[in-house]
Amino acid sequence: MTGAFAAQETRNTWKSVLETFHEDRETPLNSDYWSEKDTWSRDRIRDVQDEKIAAVAPFLYENSAFYRARFDRLGVAPTDIHSVDSMLANWPVVTKQEMMADVTEHPPYGTYSTCGQQEWDDRGWMLFSSSGTTGVPRPFRYTHFDRKYWEQANARALYSGGLRRGDAALPMVGFGPHVFAWGVQYALAKMGLPVIPGGGMDGRARAGLIQRFEPRVLICTPSYALYLARTMQDMGMDPAATSVRWIVQGGEPFSGVKGTLERIQDLWDATAVEFYGCTEASPHCGGYSCPEYQSGEKPFIHLMEDIQVWETVDADTLAPTADGVSGISVCTNLNSESAAQLRFLVGDYTTLSYEPCACGRRHVRAIGCMTGRSDDLxxxxxxxxxxxxxxxxxxxxxxxxxxxxxxxxxxxxxxxxxxxxxxxxxxxxxxxxxxxxxxxxxxxxxxxxxxxxxxxxxxxxxxxxxxxxxxx
Ligand SMILES: [Zn+2]
The missing domain is CATH 3.30.300.30 (ANL, C-terminal domain)
Incomplete structure (x- = not known):
C-alpha cells in the first residue's frame, strides 16, 4: 500500500471500527445510564481500547504528516502500536510545543490533524481552536462524522451528571472557537432538552431570563456562576430561590477547588456538573460527574475510557505514575476521524483511581478532579x-x-x-x-x-x- 490508496484504506478501516461501537441514542438506556458503555467491565473497556489503537496507529501514519514524521524519527512502525501496553512502551507523549512548531511551520492548520482539505470540503462541520494563552493557537477542523461521536459522548456525560428530560438549559457562554459551549449545545439537542439562548446580554438581562423562563440548567464558567449570583443579589433576588437545579461548568478548574464548589452550590442551591476536556485530544467531554462525585473525601470525575485512554505521568520525567500517585494528565483520543491523538500531554494535575464507583461505572476516576494545568504553575x-x-x-x-x-x-x-x-x-x-x-x-x-x-x-x-x- 502506498500514498493515497493507503491513506484511504486506513481511513476506511478506522472509521469502520468507530462505527462498530457507535450508538445513535436519543433516549437513555435506563433511568441510571445513557449507554451500556457506562457499565462496561474493566476488561471490556481495555479490549475496546486495544482494538481502536490497532486501527488508529496506521491511520495516523498514513493521514498525518506530523504523525508519520514522528513514527519515522522514533523508528517505530505503525504496527508496533496495537494496544494500550504497546503504545505506552513505544510512544513518548506528544506535547503542545510539538504541535505549535508544526502549525508554525505549516500554517494555517499544521499537519497533526487527519482532516485534510478534501474531508473538509466533503463533510466539514466546524473549526475549533485551542486558546492562544499558552502560545500559538492550534486549530482543528472537524467533520460531520466526528459530530455524531461528539454529541453521543457529551450526552452520556450530561446524563451521568444528572440532566433529565424537561431540564431546560440557559447557556451563557461565548460561542467562540472553544469546544465547551458547542459540545454542550449539541448534546442538549441530542438529549431533547430545550434551550433558552442566553448570549449577547449582560448579567441583569440574564437574571431577568431566569425569573421569566425558569431554566433548570445554567451553562457557564464557574466565575460567571458566582458573578451572576451576586448580580441577582444586588437586584434583590435570591439565586437559591430560582428554578435552577444544575450548573454545567467548564473552562476553568473548579470541582477540585475547595471552597469554590461549595460557594457556587450554596449560592444557587443547585448541583454543579463537571464537563472537562481539552481542544487537542478531548474535544468532547473527557471528565464528567456522576451521582456519587461529591460523596467521598474529595470530589472526583470519571474519565470516558471507551473513547479515550487517560493516564498520568510525572511532570519532570514524563514517566507513567503508579496508580494512586499524582501526576499530569495524558489523553489518547480514540473517537475522531479528524483529531485522533496518541498520548497528548494535556498537563492537568490529578490522581487516578481504578476502584469501582458506587454509581456502577467502572471508568477510571480522577480523584480531586483536575487541579491546575502544568502551564499555570x-x-x-x-x-x-x-x-x-x-x-x-x-x-x-x-x-x-x-x-x-x-x-x-x-x-x-x-x-x-x-x-x-x-x-x-x-x-x-x-x-x-x-x-x-x-x-x-x-x-x-x-x-x-x-x-x-x-x-x-x-x-x-x-x-x-x-x-x-x-x-x-
Ligand atoms: Zn461514579
Missing part, C-alpha cells in the same frame, strides 16, 4: 504552586469576596515577589489570609485587603494572575 524563588491553591486559601477565610488577584513582580534586586489582593470588610483580615496561603503553598505573600466589590468582576473566564516579572 507559579514558580516563586523555586517554590511551585497553582493559582487554585491561592484560591483555596482565600476561600478558607470567611467573608472574603468572590474575586481576588495574584500579582507577581520582581524587586530591583531581581527577587520574585507575590502580592495577593483580596476583598474583605475588615482590613485586619490580611494576616489570616497570609497564614492560609503560607500553610498551603509555603510561600510568603504580601496580602492587600480592599473593600468588597473593588476588584473587577470576572464575567467569563477569570483572569486572576498578573505576572509582571517579564521573561527572566
Amino acid at each position: 507559579i514558580n516563586i524563588r523555586g517554590i511551585k504552586f497553582f493559582p487554585v491553591q491561592i484560591e483555596e486559601a482565600v476561600r478558607a477565610v470567611p467573608g472574603t469576596g468572590d474575586e481576588f488577584q495574584i500579582r507577581l513582580t520582581k524587586t530591583d534586586a531581581g527577587l520574585d515577589t507575590m502580592k495577593v489582593v483580596v476583598e474583605h470588610a475588615d482590613p485586619a483580615i490580611g494576616r489570616i489570609v497570609y497564614d492560609e496561603i503560607h500553610a498551603r503553598c509555603e510561600v510568603r505573600a504580601d496580602v492587600e485587603v480592599v473593600a468588597a466589590g473593588t476588584l473587577p468582576k470576572s464575567e467569563m473566564k477569570a483572569k486572576r494572575v498578573f505576572d509582571e516579572r517579564g521573561t527572566a
Whole structure:
C-alpha cells in the first residue's frame, strides 16, 4: 500500500471500527445510564481500547504528516502500536510545543490533524481552536462524522451528571472557537432538552431570563456562576430561590477547588456538573460527574475510557505514575476521524483511581478532579504552586469576596515577589489570609485587603494572575 490508496484504506478501516461501537441514542438506556458503555467491565473497556489503537496507529501514519514524521524519527512502525501496553512502551507523549512548531511551520492548520482539505470540503462541520494563552493557537477542523461521536459522548456525560428530560438549559457562554459551549449545545439537542439562548446580554438581562423562563440548567464558567449570583443579589433576588437545579461548568478548574464548589452550590442551591476536556485530544467531554462525585473525601470525575485512554505521568520525567500517585494528565483520543491523538500531554494535575464507583461505572476516576494545568504553575524563588491553591486559601477565610488577584513582580534586586489582593470588610483580615496561603503553598505573600466589590468582576473566564516579572 502506498500514498493515497493507503491513506484511504486506513481511513476506511478506522472509521469502520468507530462505527462498530457507535450508538445513535436519543433516549437513555435506563433511568441510571445513557449507554451500556457506562457499565462496561474493566476488561471490556481495555479490549475496546486495544482494538481502536490497532486501527488508529496506521491511520495516523498514513493521514498525518506530523504523525508519520514522528513514527519515522522514533523508528517505530505503525504496527508496533496495537494496544494500550504497546503504545505506552513505544510512544513518548506528544506535547503542545510539538504541535505549535508544526502549525508554525505549516500554517494555517499544521499537519497533526487527519482532516485534510478534501474531508473538509466533503463533510466539514466546524473549526475549533485551542486558546492562544499558552502560545500559538492550534486549530482543528472537524467533520460531520466526528459530530455524531461528539454529541453521543457529551450526552452520556450530561446524563451521568444528572440532566433529565424537561431540564431546560440557559447557556451563557461565548460561542467562540472553544469546544465547551458547542459540545454542550449539541448534546442538549441530542438529549431533547430545550434551550433558552442566553448570549449577547449582560448579567441583569440574564437574571431577568431566569425569573421569566425558569431554566433548570445554567451553562457557564464557574466565575460567571458566582458573578451572576451576586448580580441577582444586588437586584434583590435570591439565586437559591430560582428554578435552577444544575450548573454545567467548564473552562476553568473548579470541582477540585475547595471552597469554590461549595460557594457556587450554596449560592444557587443547585448541583454543579463537571464537563472537562481539552481542544487537542478531548474535544468532547473527557471528565464528567456522576451521582456519587461529591460523596467521598474529595470530589472526583470519571474519565470516558471507551473513547479515550487517560493516564498520568510525572511532570519532570514524563514517566507513567503508579496508580494512586499524582501526576499530569495524558489523553489518547480514540473517537475522531479528524483529531485522533496518541498520548497528548494535556498537563492537568490529578490522581487516578481504578476502584469501582458506587454509581456502577467502572471508568477510571480522577480523584480531586483536575487541579491546575502544568502551564499555570507559579514558580516563586523555586517554590511551585497553582493559582487554585491561592484560591483555596482565600476561600478558607470567611467573608472574603468572590474575586481576588495574584500579582507577581520582581524587586530591583531581581527577587520574585507575590502580592495577593483580596476583598474583605475588615482590613485586619490580611494576616489570616497570609497564614492560609503560607500553610498551603509555603510561600510568603504580601496580602492587600480592599473593600468588597473593588476588584473587577470576572464575567467569563477569570483572569486572576498578573505576572509582571517579564521573561527572566
Ligand atoms: Zn461514579
